[in-house]
Each structure stands twice: as C-alpha cells, then as structure tokens.
Amino acid sequence: MGRNGAGKSTTLRALAGVLPPTAGTVVVGGVDARHDPAGVRARVGYCPDVGGLVPRATPWEHLALAARLRRMPAGWEQRARDLLERFELGGATHRVTAGFSHGMGRRLSVVLAAFHEPPLLLLDEPFDGVDPLGVEATLDVVREARLGGGAVVVSTHLLSLAVEACDEAVVLRAGRVVAAAPAAELAGDDGARRYRALLG
C-alpha cells in the first residue's frame, strides 16, 4: 500500500520480470530477475495496474496466447472456461476487449494472472472499479492461491479489502518500505488512523 507514486506498481513490474531492476536485487522463487527474467515470468501471474489487455484481441485469444507461451498442457480450455464463468465473462468470451468496461477489463486481467495457477500472484489494483461480485471472485482467487501454497501480492488503495485479502501489509513511500505489519493491525478505525499516519 502507499500513496500515488509511492512505487507500488514499479515494484510489481520488477517482480513480474517486466521492468529490469536498476538497483538492488529481485529474486522470485530463488530466481534472480536480472539474470533469468524468463524464469521469473514463468513463476508469476501478473495483473497490471492499467489496461493489461490487447485491445483488439478477445478474452479467449488472450487465454490461448498465455497457454501457448506458458506451454500449458492440454486441457487448459476447461480451466479457462471455468474462470471466465466465475468472473461473469462467459458471455464476452469472443468479444474484443476494446469494448469492455473498466470493471470487465480488471476482472479479465485477474483471470489471466490466475489462469496458470502460479506460485506467485501479483495483483495491481485488482479491485479498482470492479463490482461486488467481481471483488468476491477476486478474493476467492486469492484464497485459492494461498490454499495452494502460493504467495499473493496485492497492491491496492482500498484498506478494507487489503485487510481482508492479506496476512501482511507493507506500506511504501518514495520507493521505500516505511512500515510492515500484520494486516489485521490496520483493521477498524484505529487501523485506518494508523494507515493514514504511515502515508505521511
């Protein structure tokens, strides 16, 4: 968590192997992002903060491309259909994403991130503009990933959802960690006041 420009999205992009680190090290599952970015990408599922979708491709084409590039075994189609139905995108399977609402785009980005059941799920503003059913489906995906032994990193401005989704909360300011605590400590009015103080 953190204010706009705190470095949340940049951190997630570096963790996803999209942005090469200019300083320090990024290690995901024992793989150094600087030396083996492809190895890092194979271990993560990433939902970017803005867009994240090819405008004139359909959800199914996104999923087919992800399945091919991730070399997923045959049978991926069933999981793809299940996820699309859970996120209420079944009716838009073969529509180009340029016509999607913001919320639909966010939901599809979460589907694409979780599709291959990665050990590390990176969700950047997954609840932004998403309706309550979409939020619930996203929280379900987070729970499943955790139950499967995976790690989930969520970047969000919505404190209550962060508390609900996460075990630990980390607050960034100007690219640096200024606080790290159990997420439960940020619950309620006291937690909100503490969070505001940390934002600076």
Added chain:
Amino acid sequence: MTSGWEQLRALVALRWTMVRSRHARLGLAALAACVPLAVAGGALVAQVVPGGTRFEASLVVPTIYLGFAVLSAVSPLTAGGGNELYPAEQLVAYPIRPSTHFLTGLAVMPINLAWVSQLVILTAATSFALAPTPTAPLAVPTMLAYVLLATAVGQLGSWLVTGVRQTANGRRAMWALALAVAAAVAVAARTGRATDVLDASPTVRVVVAMVGVSEQRAYGLWAATTATLLLLAAATLYAGRAACAWALTRPGDAGASREGRPVRPRTARARTPFRELLAVDRASVWRSASLRRGALVLGLLPGLVTFALGVDWSTLLLLPGLVASGAALLFGVNAFCLDAGGAVWLASLPHDPRLALRSKTWVVAETSLACVLIAVAAGLLRVQGPPTRAEAYGLACAVVATTVSVLGTSMRLSVERPHRADLRGRRDTPAPPGTMAVYSARMAAQTTFAGLWVAGSAATGVAWLPVVAALPVVLLGLRSLVVSGRLWRDPAKRARVVITVAAG
C-alpha cells in the same frame, strides 16, 4: 464559452508544448518553413522554364486541380498522416465546439505531406500555364480561393460520411457510392471517355479565368470566378461546421462500433508461440477500423488512379515506394502500439522477446507488401505497352527494395521512438500529428529516392542494373532491422517501449 477560433488556438498551443523531443520540434519547424518555400519555389521554377509548351501544359492544369480536390476529399477520410490534434476520447471531458473540431481538421492539413506535395504541384502547374504578364499575379487569389474551397469541401465530406455511417443503411449507402465511383472510373477508362469526363470538370472554368486575366485582361470572368469560389468556400465552411455538429451528435446504431460484437473464434489448432503471437497481431490490424480502411484505400486508390490513367512503365516503377511509405504510416512506425495496454501483460509472459519483435516485423511487412501488390496489380492491368526485361526486373526490385527499406525504418522507429496510441477511433494515428508529419516526410523522401534510383537504373535498358541498384537499398533496410533487433535485446530499452505504448 470560448469561440471555435480561441479553442483551436488553445488546442494547438497545448499540442505544441506536448512535443517534447527537440528533434521533433526542429523537424516540424523545418516542415513548416518548407511549405511556403516549396510553393514559392515551384512557382518560380515554372516561370523560368522555357514557355514553348505553355499552351499544351495548360490543358492538363484543370486535371491537376481536379486531382487536388480528390486528394483533399480522400485524405480526411483515410486520415493518412494524421488530421486530428488529439484522439477523440481525450477531449470528451471538455466543452469543445463542433466548429473547433472542424477548424482543427482544416488547420492540420498543412502538415499532411500528400496535401502539401499536391499544393506544390498545383502552384507550379498554375505558374507554368500562365504567361509572365503584369496581370498574372491576379491568378494567385483565385488559386488560393480554390485551394480553400477544395480543402473545406473535403472536410465537409468527411464529416458527412462520418455521420451517415452511424447507421446500417448509411454504411451500405457509402459502400454502394464507393463502388459506383470505382465502377464509373473503370468504365470511363475502358471506354476511352476519360478525356471527355475531365473536359467537363468545373476546374476548367477556374483555369480559363486565370489564363484569361493573365493573357487577355478578362477582368469580368476572373472577378466572377474568384468571387464565386470565395462565396462557395464561405458557404462550405459554414455547412462544414453544421455537418460536424450533426455527425458528432448523431446516435450510432449497434453496428457503428464493432467493439461490442463477438468476432468469429479462431480455429482451435495448436500453434507455435510465434504463430500465436502473429495471429494476435494480425487480428489487431484487421479489427481496427482505421487500419482496415487505411490499408484498403492505400492499396486500391493508387491502383485505381494508375488503372484510370494507364501509366507507362517508368511511372509504375515509382508506385511501390509511394504505397509502401503510406502503409508504414498506418501503424508500422510504431508497431508495438498494436498491443496498447496489453503490452505490459504480454511482457510478463515467459517467451523469447525476439518472437514479439519478429511477429511485429512480419505483420508490418505483410501489410505493406499486400498494399503494394494490390496497387501494382491494378496498375499492370492498363500499363502502356509490354515491359523491357530491365523494366520487369526494375518493378520486382522496386517492390522488394522499397518494402525492405520501409520495413527497416519502421521497426527502428518502433523500438527507438515508441508512442502511446490505441488506434480505436477511425481517425486515430500511431503517433501524434506533428510526429506523423515528420515521419511521412522522412518516409516519402526515402522511398521516392529509392524508387527513382531503381527506376533510373531500369531506364538504361540494362536488365541486371536494377538488381544491382536495389541491392544497397535492401542492405540498408536489413541493417536497420538488425539494429532494431540489437536494441530490442536490451531489457531496459524493451521495458521503455512496453511501458510507453501501454500507458504513455
């Protein structure tokens, strides 16, 4: 609320401040300086040319005027070279008047290279057709009134078409009209009546008035013609603003945007990662209204013109360069904009990044080549006489050399100078208008030189010479492709492209 002129001034000023690159600013300033210089230069050069064939030349001037009008009408429709300062969605939150939209279209025409080059030809032809008499300068206001009228009519037409196409019947009517015009041109060309049609053009009267005042001091006809042109231009400007307001407020039906409609699912066959990337890139091209229409016009329009005129082989050899440079401006100069916001997600997938560059290169190459081959095929239908062996080789070499040259430049620009562009709207371009103007000048110069170089070698009649002449052009294009590949392998540069096209 501010007036249309005030809004236009504010929008132009903001756009100028948004041109961050010093090179782009210098390029734009140079282009702006070149326009009046080229127009004046064309007029002066025409005056010093020996006037022995002045009368014969004046016979083709009305056709040149007609060609200018056709280009002014087609150019806003295809948006080649960019004719809007901002994508429509960036202005929705502001109270922009319809008249501002209309004036914007007119104001940015001078950065449309095709329009400028036609203006230079028109000025030079007018200057050459008129004898150097004391009254010859009176033709200048007549010519300027005609240029204003033709340009305004083009903008008016484009807004009317935009409005009409909001409904299914309107779209059908527009297609029928386009087919009817194409059929009429083909029939006129095949039956040998093209000259009769051109003789009946109203531009003949404009030229007669200018020649009359220059050589016979026919002030009455000149004044009446100039006044008529000015009145028509004023009426067109007024009607154009109304047409723009009508088109912008007309509700579209469900088919006005393809984005809401399902597309036909692709066959579920196993593809290699490269094939899968290529399929997505191809879909990104052909599902974009602006790209689809641009490619169609680029392929068909020059082909139709060469078919109608029945050009000779030396002219046909220049066609591939003209079409290839136009095709590159559709999206090739910023090929990664096809991914738009999806670029970041694509970059997070585990694959060899060279595949993404290869896929973009392939789709730019095949789009350019398809446009070139359609235009060349149409030109071949009515080319004058059989080719010599040198001309046949020259045509093949011109196609290959200009395509590779344009491809190399496009991919290098795509990697070195990415821009945010969605290409959602029908008038969207892959880079801001000023940048597109610089790119179009660069591409035109490059392909014209390459085309003339190969055509010149073919004109010698030595069959192998075009092949040798094309070789350095091809090698330079390939070198640019190699450099693009090297730049793309740098993770930091790749990340810059991805982040820029995804979010600006």
